[in-house]
Amino acid sequence: MRDAALRLSDVACLRGGRMLFRGVSLDLAAGGSALLTGPNGIGKSSLLRICAGLLPALAGTVERRGGLALADERLALDMERPLRKALGFWARLDEVDGGAVEGALEAMALRPLADLPVRMLSTGQRKRAMLARVIASGAAVWLLDEPGNGLDDASLGLLGAAVARHLETGGIVLAASHQSLPLADDVRIDLRAHAAEAESA
Numbered sequence: 001m002r003d004a005a006l007r008l009s010d011v012a013c014l015r016g017g018r019m020l021f022r023g024v025s026l027d028l029a030a031g032g033s034a035l036l037t038g039p040n041g042i043g044k045s046s047l048l049r050i051c052a053g054l055l056p057a058l059a060g061t062v063e064r065r066g067g068l069a070l071a072d073e074r075l076a077l078d079m080e081r082p083l084r085k086a087l088g089f090w091a092r093l094d095e096v097d098g099g100a101v102e103g104a105l106e107a108m109a110l111r112p113l114a115d116l117p118v119r120m121l122s123t124g125q126r127k128r129a130m131l132a133r134v135i136a137s138g139a140a141v142w143l144l145d146e147p148g149n150g151l152d153d154a155s156l157g158l159l160g161a162a163v164a165r166h167l168e169t170g171g172i173v174l175a176a177s178h179q180s181l182p183l184a185d186d187v188r189i190d191l192r193a194h195a196a197e198a199e200s201a
């Protein structure tokens, strides 16, 4: 993971025929993290999708080095499978060993729930399950969309600890949130400063 990188240069985003933001630059190397902030609808999720290569940027460049894991509003876990098996499905695709799933369950305090079908998990437990999927992936670059939503204080602490461990081992974290998070963010990008309307106002 030590050669992981995420670099954005002058990125602009057009969505639904509307310019959302422009001029966003970011340079994260191994161990680097950033928090994207701004009100609902400003384009935080869109920027994460651009970083993930799921949405083209209107202008600018995105460079990624290292595997990528995205946690957004989609749980991406089989609702009918027990949690451990649902995570195991991704672990096989990600070609990580079974120990990665156990470690991720432990990190998110999900061991006691590991044999329950995913559909039986509560909102906060599902969010922890999604974070466990990211942790188990072994990906260097974590893109986390509103990772604190639905989490109680204890779970926010687990999230903060997981992020800190990931950064210590050379990972990169880009999180988007409209609320403050217990993350060691080196860089903060307030998308309001890049909003297309702000420029013309």
Ligand SMILES: Nc1ncnc2c1ncn2[C@@H]1O[C@H](COP(=O)(O)OP(=O)(O)OP(=O)(O)O)[C@@H](O)[C@H]1O
Binding pocket: 015, 016, 017, 020, 038, 039, 040, 041, 042, 043, 044, 045, 046, 047, 178
């Ligand atoms: N598939 C789409 N097609 C067209 N417009 C879209 C699409 N998805 C989102 N948008 C629009 O893009 C804008 C930015 O949405 P986005 O989800 O990136 O904002 P956000 O800052 O993450 O918001 P929130 O804090 O509510 O999650 C919104 O105005 C939204 O309606």
